[in-house]
Amino acid sequence: MLASDHRLGLAAEAFIFGYPLVSNVRLSVRTAAEGIGPIRPAGYNAFAHETEPPAPLSCFVSVDNDALCSVAEVDLTPGPLVLRIPDTPDRYSVMIFMDAWRNNFAYVGRRTTGGRGGRYLLVPPGWTGSAPASLARIEAPTRLLTLINRFGFDGPADIAAVSRLQEELDLSPLDSEARRAEGPPEHSKRVCDDLRFWEELRIWLRAYPPSRAEAEYARHFTSLGILDDPSPYVDPNPGLAWSLRTGLRAGRDKLERVAHAGRALTNGWVSTPHALDFNLDRLGPGTIDDPAWRISDRAQARLARAMAARLPRGATHGYEEIQASRAIDTDGRQLSGAHRYLLELVPPPQAAFWSLTMYDAPEYYLVENPLHRYSLRSGDRDLRRGPDGSVRILLQSDPPEDGGPLDNWLPAAVGDFRPVLRIYEPGADVLDGTYVLPPIRRIDRSPGQPIIRTTVHRGVGAPGQAGHPGGQVSLDDHR
Structure with missing residues (x-):
């Protein structure tokens, strides 16, 4: 197979485009079913909570020691949800709204509302139904979301108060007769493992389309089959399969290079x-x-x-x-x-x-x-x-x-x-x-001790830059 195959370069580009969606949906499924670190599994459309302060050898690196987190994996396919957030006027709080593509698209908390809570209506894209005017409407870009809430705490004695606030977080369907959320569609089991990424991208791109501008960009990858239906990866053309496998590795390697390229230091x-x-x-x-x-x-x-x-x-x-x-x-x-x-x-x-x-x-x-x-x-x-x-x-x-x-x-x-x-x-x-x-x-240097100057750069991908119980997916998961 010739390295000049134009689809190889396209596949590397498509991997970078699709990696946030695929990794995030995989993590959503895993968190809903298995939990994440100390946070128990809660399925879809329910909160689960971090109940104890982090400690050494926590499940997370660079863990945030200032707040306790609550996580909800959300599926709006059955319809809108009513989100209840408690008042927190005297402590730091933030609710992070993240879509399937890893975009933070809304925040509710101390910075935005002064700690005033309330009831919010989470609606899926294109929803045109009616709802009580008392509900503040938040339109989700995709039907799959992740909500991450953080309540600041002031030491072990404050944990009980935070736990009471966590229990006030709530998600409930606007329509009490709405069917149960089932989460993302599964990929075909007939697709071999080394094309699994592309099959998942094909399915989830259809289920959770990006913005209009990014959807137009996705058409650039038509020759790779990610817009096809039925799946072209069940019995793939050998040339296409080679391009996808090789291009995925090239895209993954590019992310690794960028991560370790380093960044300028400001006063260290x-x-x-x-x-x-x-x-x-x-x-x-x-x-x-x-x-x-x-x-x-x-x-x-x-x-x-x-x-x-x-x-x-x-x-x-x-x-x-x-x-x-x-x-x-x-x-x-x-x-x-x-x-x-x-x-x-x-x-x-x-x-x-x-x-x-x-x-x-x-x-x-x-x-x-x-x-x-x-x-x-x-x-x-x-x-x-x-x-x-x-x-x-x-x-x-x-x-x-x-x-x-x-x-x-x-x-x-x-x-x-x-x-x-x-x-x-x-x-x-x-x-x-x-x-x-x-x-x-x-401040303990001996007089006259020589100085050996070195430069240490931390790449964007250094472990735990964020350090919150939202989970992490290795690039090695993508085959």
Whole structure:
């Protein structure tokens, strides 16, 4: 088979286009049937909850230690659903609405409603029925959705209050006689495993069509059979099958290269506030429809969507939350528990709170320590602050010397480690780059010790960039 087969290049391009849909629907099916990490299975159109704070060796890497999550896999095929969200005026909360293509298309929470809850009507595309005017309508771009809710909590004593809020989350059919949701259509068992991705893309592209602009783009792949019915993959043409198998590997390899190409560091911190700006067509309540939050080039937007699909679900646009991670000190050396470090943090402008969480490296699990302290937060009452509000945070594996106060100590791993700063509802100075995070400075260097400068880049696909219980799908799952 000639490498010049034009369908090979098309297949690589089609893999990047279809990967978010296929990986996300697979994960939806798996979560509904098996649960995800500590969250039990609940089927479709029901919430399941994270009931305990994350701990070291959690099921998730770079786990969010600031909020407890609730997840609902949603199928609107039988008809609209009524969503009930409780009032949360005094704590951080956000409900993330994500369509089958991995687009965040709506948010409800503290930033958007001031923590005011309510009853919302989730309607499938094209629905024209009637409903009570008291229900706030949210039109879904696809009939398959994922809802991820996060309630902030203030330590173990606050868990019971969060659990009561979680129990108030509810999904119920608008029509009490609507049939039971069954989830996505299954692919043909007659298709061989190494063409399974293409069969699933063919079926789910039909079941959950993208926006008009992206549907027009999908016609570009007509010769690959993804728009055909019946399936061309049951008894495929040998030339087509070779192109699909080889093109899938080429597309997968491209995503790996992009993931490990690295990104520029800002004072040693890595952040991607615009990683979710690929939703160009279907922006609903709580989103910001502004050129500053859109990737204008559709080819780049598709690549960004595919990169986001590599990560755990639950990430948000930068205007909801920003994460910044750091792996090196001011000298370019890997952060290590063999040394002591100081972060002199001028609090970032925000409307909710900030937190600094410690993870080991390279696994990115929470770090076990005698205080059971995994994060420091802006709301911590014992945190010592300077006259200007700045916080001097000690990052080290051992307690401060000479029995010093522990209030500003964030215990580090004995080996390599990586702290992550999260800023919830970041202010304008954070979003426009006016606010710059300070470096992390090593404070135990011997006089005259030589400096060896290195550069560490974390690719977009570094484990757990999002770190929420939304699940993650490996590229190796796609054959």
